[in-house]
Amino acid sequence: MLLHYFRSTQRFNILFSVVTGVFAYVGAERSILAFLNTFWCSLFTGGFLLSLFFYELRYKRQYYFYYNKGYSKLRLITLTYLMLLPLLAVYMIAKKIIGL
Numbered sequence: 001m002l003l004h005y006f007r008s009t010q011r012f013n014i015l016f017s018v019v020t021g022v023f024a025y026v027g028a029e030r031s032i033l034a035f036l037n038t039f040w041c042s043l044f045t046g047g048f049l050l051s052l053f054f055y056e057l058r059y060k061r062q063y064y065f066y067y068n069k070g071y072s073k074l075r076l077i078t079l080t081y082l083m084l085l086p087l088l089a090v091y092m093i094a095k096k097i098i099g100l
Contacts, residue, residue, distance in 0.1 A: 001069055006080050008059065012051035017042040040091050044084060052077060 021039035028034035063073055071079075 002079055005076050006083055009051045009055050009080055012054045013043060013047045016047040016050050044088060
């Protein structure tokens, strides 16, 4: 149940983060490092908040479904953000190993 909400919000989040990363890539004279840093920063900050906003606009009535299953809106958002943290840990480890 929680994975369905996670996937639904992350569709928006990844799209916004890629677009933000592309703007950083073009603005930083084709720097892949700028793309990666902006993508990951956006994934955990602005992209996440925008994905929650657009999920609220598009699927507002589905919160009743999750509430009936025992998930409040705050719990869904918190658990979804916590599910992103292992991705951040993997990125930070990979960044340290590669030396970016």
